[in-house]
Amino acid sequence: MAKQLELKNSTFSRYRGLIQSIVLFLVLVIAVLTFNIYTIFLVERNSTQVAAAQQLRGLTQTISRDLYDLKLSQSEDIRSPHIQYTLSQLTLNKDRFNKIVSAFDQGGVIEDSLGAQVSINALEDNQKVSLEQIKLQWHSLNTKLDGYLKVANDINTPALILDQVVDSTQGSSVSIYNHTNSILNELSQASLQQATYLRYLQITAISLAVIYFVVFMFYFVRRLTTSDAEANEARRETTEILDTVKTGLFLLDNDLNIGQQYSKELEQIIGHRDIGGKNFSEILTTMISVDDMDTTQGFIKQLYNPKVKERLIADLNPLARIETTVDDLSGYQRTRFLDFKFSRVYSGKDIIRVLVNVSDITDTVKLEQRLLQEREHNDLQIDMLTTILNTDAALITDFISAVHKHTDTINEILKGSGTSQSELQQKLQKIFREAHNLKGISSSLGLYAFANASNAFEDKVTSLQKEPSLSGDDFLPLAVSLDELIKLTQIIDQLNKRISSSQADGTVQVNVPENINKTTAPLFAFTQNLQQFAQDLAKRQFKQVKLTTQSLEDATPKTSLDEAIRDIAIQVLRNAVVHGIESPSIRLTRQKNQTGHVQIKLHVDSNQVQLTIEDDGQGINYDAIKAKAISSGLYSEKEMESWENRKLLGLLFTPGFSTYNQADDDAGRGVGLDVVKDRVQKLGGKIGIHSQPGQFTRFSFTFPL
Structure with missing residues (x-):
C-alpha cells in the first residue's frame, strides 16, 4: 500500500508541470472570456444609452409638433377628441423627456420606444457638458409647458399663453436637438471604441492560445524526454546542497536513528563525525542533561503520533535555543547556542520520518544579549547621574581623580610590551586588579552604571584569561571597553563641575554636621556612602547588616594613604558581607542577632595608622580554602596535608582565588584581597588576620607615616 502511494505521488510529481500548465491555460481562457463578457456588457449598456439619446432627440421634435398642432387647432372646441388626445400626448412626452434627462444625470429606469422598462446608467462626466445645456434649455421650456397644461382645458384660457410656449419651443428645441446629437455622437463613439477593444481582445486571445499551445507542446515533449536526466541531476544537486548548506539537516526514524544522508555542516555544529546510522540519543548525551534527554525523546515520539497536531506541540520543543558545550573538531570545547527544529515528513498521510534542522545561533544570541546589555547600560546611566546629584561633590571629585589614575594605569599596561603567554597573563592580572578597584569605589558611591561597566570590563578580562593562547590583538576589545569607562567618567566629571559651580554660588549646600572639619568633609561623606554600600550589598545577598565606623574622618585627606584606606575598606567590607555575615535564618540557629555587625576603626598616632x-x-x-585549592588544581591533597592555617590564609590573597561558588557582581572573582595586598605592599604596610570559627573575623592593616 505504501509503495502504491509512493508511485502515485511520484507520477503526480512527474506530471505536475503539465497539470499546472493546463490549469494556467484554463485560467487564461476564463480570464479572456470574463473580460469579453464584461466588454459585451459595456457595449449593451452603451447601446441602451444610445437608444435613450435617440428617443430624447425624437421627443424634442414630437413636443414641438404637438404644440404647433395645438396652435393650429385653436379654433376647434377644446373638448374635441383631437385636442384632448394631443394634450395627453404632450403631457406623456414631457414626462418621458424628464425621466430620460434624469436617468442620464443620475441613472434610472425609463421606457424604451416599445414601452418596455430598461435601466440606463448616468452619463460620464465628459458627456454631461451637453446634458447640462439640455437641462438649462428644458427647465425654461418645461416651466412654461406646466403652466400651459394647467389651464389648457379651460375654455377661457387666453391664446397668448400657448403662443408664448410655442415661441419658447422655437428657441429651445433647436439647441436641445443639437446637444442631444452631441451626446448621441459621444455614446456612439464609445460603443465603437469598446467594440474595437473587444475585437482586438479576441484576436489577441486567439494569438496567445496558438503561441501557448506551440510552446506547451515544444516544452513538455522535451521535458518528458529528459526527465530521467533531470532526476539524476536533482539527486546530485541534493548532495551538493547538503555539502554546502550552513545548517545541520538530517532525518530521524521512529527509533531516533539518524539517516545516512545529512548536511556536511552538521558535524561541525554538533561536534561529531560520521553520525549516519547513529542514535540521536547518543549524540545528545554529551550536550544536554538526563532530564532534558527524557523530555526530548518524549517530544519526538509525539511527532510520530498522527493524533497530535504538529503546530500545537511546536512550543514544547525542549531543544529550542539551548546553550551547550561542543567540540569544534579541532580539540577545543566551545560554548554554543543551538536551535533544533523538528518537522514531520509524510508519505501520503503516513508520518515516515522527522526532519531535523540544527542552526548555530550563537552570534544571534550574543547580539541579543549585547543589545539588552546596552539598553540596561543606558538606563543605568540615568540612575548614575541621579546618584551623583545626591552625592557629595568633593567625594565625586576624589572618585574622578581615582578613576583617572586607574584608567591611566590600565592604558599603560595595555601599551606595555609582552609577547610570551606568561607576560600576557600577567598583563591581564594587573588590568583585572585595576578594574576591580574601579568597581569597588564606584559601588561604594552607588554609581551602579559605572560599576556595571567595570564589571563588564572584568568579564572580558576573565574571558581572555581562559583562552589557551593569547596574542596582542586579543587586547583590542579591552581598549574599546576602557574607552567606554573613560566616557562615563567624563559624563560624571561634567555633571560634578556643574554641581560644584552651583555650590560655589550658594545654591546647593552639602549636609555636613558642624563638628566635622571642612578638610575632612569628603571623608565624612565617604563614611556615609559606606553605610549605603553595606546596605546595598546586604540586600543583594539577602542578609541584614549594621555597619559602625570609628575615626575614619581622622585620616589626612587627599593623600595616597587616604586613598588606600578607602580602597581597602571597600574590598574588605564587601568580603565581610558576602563571605562572613550569615543569612538571618542561619544566625538565629546559632543564637545570634539576625542582623550582622561590621566595625571599621581607624587609629592614627605619630608613627603609624592602623585600620x-x-x-x-x-x-x-x-x-573550604583547602578544598577549593585542591579542586581548582593549584595543589594536590597530599601537598596540602601539612599546611597550617596561617599558610592557608595566604591563598586568600592569591590572584583569582575565591571560595565563592559562583562569580557575580559582588564576589567570586578572587581579586578583592589581591587588590588589598597590592595596596598594602605599595605603602609598606602589614596585614594581620584573626578569626574564630562561627564567631568573628578581624583584618588589621598597619601603615607607617
Missing part, C-alpha cells in the same frame, strides 16, 4: 575591620560572622573556613 581594623571586623565582622561577627562565621569566621574563616579553612577547610
Whole structure:
C-alpha cells in the first residue's frame, strides 16, 4: 500500500508541470472570456444609452409638433377628441423627456420606444457638458409647458399663453436637438471604441492560445524526454546542497536513528563525525542533561503520533535555543547556542520520518544579549547621574581623580610590551586588579552604571584569561571597553563641575554636621556612602547588616594613604558581607542577632595608622580554602596535608582565588584581597588576620607615616 502511494505521488510529481500548465491555460481562457463578457456588457449598456439619446432627440421634435398642432387647432372646441388626445400626448412626452434627462444625470429606469422598462446608467462626466445645456434649455421650456397644461382645458384660457410656449419651443428645441446629437455622437463613439477593444481582445486571445499551445507542446515533449536526466541531476544537486548548506539537516526514524544522508555542516555544529546510522540519543548525551534527554525523546515520539497536531506541540520543543558545550573538531570545547527544529515528513498521510534542522545561533544570541546589555547600560546611566546629584561633590571629585589614575594605569599596561603567554597573563592580572578597584569605589558611591561597566570590563578580562593562547590583538576589545569607562567618567566629571559651580554660588549646600572639619568633609561623606554600600550589598545577598565606623574622618585627606584606606575598606567590607555575615535564618540557629555587625576603626598616632575591620560572622573556613585549592588544581591533597592555617590564609590573597561558588557582581572573582595586598605592599604596610570559627573575623592593616 505504501509503495502504491509512493508511485502515485511520484507520477503526480512527474506530471505536475503539465497539470499546472493546463490549469494556467484554463485560467487564461476564463480570464479572456470574463473580460469579453464584461466588454459585451459595456457595449449593451452603451447601446441602451444610445437608444435613450435617440428617443430624447425624437421627443424634442414630437413636443414641438404637438404644440404647433395645438396652435393650429385653436379654433376647434377644446373638448374635441383631437385636442384632448394631443394634450395627453404632450403631457406623456414631457414626462418621458424628464425621466430620460434624469436617468442620464443620475441613472434610472425609463421606457424604451416599445414601452418596455430598461435601466440606463448616468452619463460620464465628459458627456454631461451637453446634458447640462439640455437641462438649462428644458427647465425654461418645461416651466412654461406646466403652466400651459394647467389651464389648457379651460375654455377661457387666453391664446397668448400657448403662443408664448410655442415661441419658447422655437428657441429651445433647436439647441436641445443639437446637444442631444452631441451626446448621441459621444455614446456612439464609445460603443465603437469598446467594440474595437473587444475585437482586438479576441484576436489577441486567439494569438496567445496558438503561441501557448506551440510552446506547451515544444516544452513538455522535451521535458518528458529528459526527465530521467533531470532526476539524476536533482539527486546530485541534493548532495551538493547538503555539502554546502550552513545548517545541520538530517532525518530521524521512529527509533531516533539518524539517516545516512545529512548536511556536511552538521558535524561541525554538533561536534561529531560520521553520525549516519547513529542514535540521536547518543549524540545528545554529551550536550544536554538526563532530564532534558527524557523530555526530548518524549517530544519526538509525539511527532510520530498522527493524533497530535504538529503546530500545537511546536512550543514544547525542549531543544529550542539551548546553550551547550561542543567540540569544534579541532580539540577545543566551545560554548554554543543551538536551535533544533523538528518537522514531520509524510508519505501520503503516513508520518515516515522527522526532519531535523540544527542552526548555530550563537552570534544571534550574543547580539541579543549585547543589545539588552546596552539598553540596561543606558538606563543605568540615568540612575548614575541621579546618584551623583545626591552625592557629595568633593567625594565625586576624589572618585574622578581615582578613576583617572586607574584608567591611566590600565592604558599603560595595555601599551606595555609582552609577547610570551606568561607576560600576557600577567598583563591581564594587573588590568583585572585595576578594574576591580574601579568597581569597588564606584559601588561604594552607588554609581551602579559605572560599576556595571567595570564589571563588564572584568568579564572580558576573565574571558581572555581562559583562552589557551593569547596574542596582542586579543587586547583590542579591552581598549574599546576602557574607552567606554573613560566616557562615563567624563559624563560624571561634567555633571560634578556643574554641581560644584552651583555650590560655589550658594545654591546647593552639602549636609555636613558642624563638628566635622571642612578638610575632612569628603571623608565624612565617604563614611556615609559606606553605610549605603553595606546596605546595598546586604540586600543583594539577602542578609541584614549594621555597619559602625570609628575615626575614619581622622585620616589626612587627599593623600595616597587616604586613598588606600578607602580602597581597602571597600574590598574588605564587601568580603565581610558576602563571605562572613550569615543569612538571618542561619544566625538565629546559632543564637545570634539576625542582623550582622561590621566595625571599621581607624587609629592614627605619630608613627603609624592602623585600620581594623571586623565582622561577627562565621569566621574563616579553612577547610573550604583547602578544598577549593585542591579542586581548582593549584595543589594536590597530599601537598596540602601539612599546611597550617596561617599558610592557608595566604591563598586568600592569591590572584583569582575565591571560595565563592559562583562569580557575580559582588564576589567570586578572587581579586578583592589581591587588590588589598597590592595596596598594602605599595605603602609598606602589614596585614594581620584573626578569626574564630562561627564567631568573628578581624583584618588589621598597619601603615607607617
